[in-house]
Amino acid sequence: MSSEKGTEPLFSKKNKKLITDPLTDNNPVTIQVLGICSALAITVQVNQAIVMSLSVLFVIIMGNLIVSVLRNLIPSRIRIIVQLLVVASLVIIVDQVLAAFLPDLSSKLSVFVGLIITNCIIMGRLEAFAMANKPWPSILDGLGNGLGYGAILIIVAVFRELFGSGTLMGIPIFGNPLPGEESGLYAMGYQNNNMMILPPMALIITGIIIWVQRSRNKALIEEH
Amino acid sequence: MESTLDIFVKAIFSENMIFAYFLGMCSYLAVSKTVKTAVGLGAAVIFVLTVTVPVNYLLENYVLQEGALAWISEDYASLDLSFLAFIMFIAVVASIVQLVEMLVEKFAPALYGALGIFLPLIAVNCSILGGALFMQERQYSTILDATAFSLGSGIGWFIAIVAIAAIREKLRYSNVPGPLRGLGITFIVTGLMGIAFMSFMGIKYGEEVAEDENSTEVTTATTDQQLENK
Numbered sequence: 359m360s361s362e363k364g365t366e367p368l369f370s371k372k373n374k375k376l377i378t379d380p381l382t383d384n385n386p387v388t389i390q391v392l393g394i395c396s397a398l399a400i401t402v403q404v405n406q407a408i409v410m411s412l413s414v415l416f417v418i419i420m421g422n423l424i425v426s427v428l429r430n431l432i433p434s435r436i437r438i439i440v441q442l443l444v445v446a447s448l449v450i451i452v453d454q455v456l457a458a459f460l461p462d463l464s465s466k467l468s469v470f471v472g473l474i475i476t477n478c479i480i481m482g483r484l485e486a487f488a489m490a491n492k493p494w495p496s497i498l499d500g501l502g503n504g505l506g507y508g509a510i511l512i513i514v515a516v517f518r519e520l521f522g523s524g525t526l527m528g529i530p531i532f533g534n535p536l537p538g539e540e541s542g543l544y545a546m547g548y549q550n551n552n553m554m555i556l557p558p559m560a561l562i563i564t565g566i567i568i569w570v571q572r573s574r575n576k577a578l579i580e581e582h
Numbered sequence: 583m584e585s586t587l588d589i590f591v592k593a594i595f596s597e598n599m600i601f602a603y604f605l606g607m608c609s610y611l612a613v614s615k616t617v618k619t620a621v622g623l624g625a626a627v628i629f630v631l632t633v634t635v636p637v638n639y640l641l642e643n644y645v646l647q648e649g650a651l652a653w654i655s656e657d658y659a660s661l662d663l664s665f666l667a668f669i670m671f672i673a674v675v676a677s678i679v680q681l682v683e684m685l686v687e688k689f690a691p692a693l694y695g696a697l698g699i700f701l702p703l704i705a706v707n708c709s710i711l712g713g714a715l716f717m718q719e720r721q722y723s724t725i726l727d728a729t730a731f732s733l734g735s736g737i738g739w740f741i742a743i744v745a746i747a748a749i750r751e752k753l754r755y756s757n758v759p760g761p762l763r764g765l766g767i768t769f770i771v772t773g774l775m776g777i778a779f780m781s782f783m784g785i786k787y788g789e790e791v792a793e794d795e796n797s798t799e800v801t802t803a804t805t806d807q808q809l810e811n812k
Binding site: 388392394395399438442447449468475477556559560561562569571572573579 | 601602603604605606607608611612665666667668669671672673676705706707708709710711712715716718719759760761762763765766767768769770772773774775776777780
């Protein structure tokens with residue numbers, strides 16, 4: 359680990375960059391376009407998004423660590439299969455833990471926990487980073503990318519839950535929407551935007567996040 | 583019970599892999615720059631989905647499910663291996679993709695030329711594993727239903743990627759605001775297409791097969807028209 363290098367401190371500048379970069383200018387979702395598959399379907403409620411982010415965070419950190427430890431033992435011809443098996447085993451652990459302790463959320467997330475296996479962020483980081491780096495930087499890289507993924511997920515979920523159901527993590531924000539006993543904003547005629555709950559809005563919100571991010575950082579703009 | 587045709591039509595339109603579940607988004611966004619490559623990848627997805635889902639269906643029903651092993655001997659009837667589903671499904675998908683690649687290369691070189699580079703990509707396409715997991719979750723009663731579902735999902739995915747590729751080819755000539763160019767506008771256009779596809783949710787699925795066939799014809803006709811318009 360880091361002691362092998364002796365001189366490099368645990369949180370050197372380079373290592374800190376591993377965590378902060380994916381949160382902003384090298385975000386796995388909005389810049390590298392990875393892991394969108396599972397990211398959007400489970401952003402209807404913030405709860406689901408948080409559980410999903412934590413699951414991915416666990417899988418990516420452990421996966422990076424395991425593959426990084428094994429990197430000199432894995433024959434390069436079968437590395438993809440080995441990586442898939444590592445990820446699949448970790449996802450089974452996550453799935454069993456969720457099913458045992460959070461059965462409601464687990465049934466809502468349905469197939470999307472299983473789809474963490476094919477989440478391109480995880481395979482991408484294993485292939486691009488963990489196969490070529492020592493365990494400690496790999497853990498940090500996993501942490502950074504997992505957080506970057508979670509950040510986008512939670513931002514999208516906040517918008518969708520707030521405007522779609524008028525709640526955040528199940529807590530009503532705008533008052534009581536039940537007809538006949540409206541309170542808060544609903545008493546003034548406010549309506550929930552049911553469109554937000556439908557799948558297409560997740561795409562449009564992500565599109566807008568990309569728009570905002572790229573107009574703040576012109577270097578990221580694509581030619582076409 | 584839903585009829586096989588219902589399952590098929592539903593999988594194409596109202597439960598479209600891309601627009602309703604966002605499965606396979608990564609390759610959808612990465613390989614949709616030109617129609618030609620999109621057709622190649624789309625065809626490969628149809629092919630692999632139609633092969634892997636029935637195989638996984640057999641695996642699920644005769645090996646993994648609780649009591650599925652009863653056909654070997656009564657001693658195994660109480661076994662429940664369903665926690666192994668993820669690892670088995672992904673192994674099946676990866677090995678079938680390898681196998682299909684080798685077979686296609688040997689026996690259909692022309693097809694290999696068209697699909698070849700896309701096949702390895704597909705092992706990690708979420709829509710393939712997603713198809714298997716949905717099949718597991720929905721508990722289709724026969725292998726025919728499962729096959730209809732997988733074929734329908736594949737065709738739905740194909741329609742989606744070809745349509746977005748056609749739109750992106752045209753978008754190149756339009757004046758999109760700088761920060762939205764490329765990825766951003768693709769997301770928003772996909773969202774708008776998704777809203778259009780939501781209208782298929784209104785299709786009434788029922789027992790009467792005759793009525794169903796009518797609605798199928800109508801919907802395919804309209805999509806063809808939409809595709810042409812695009």
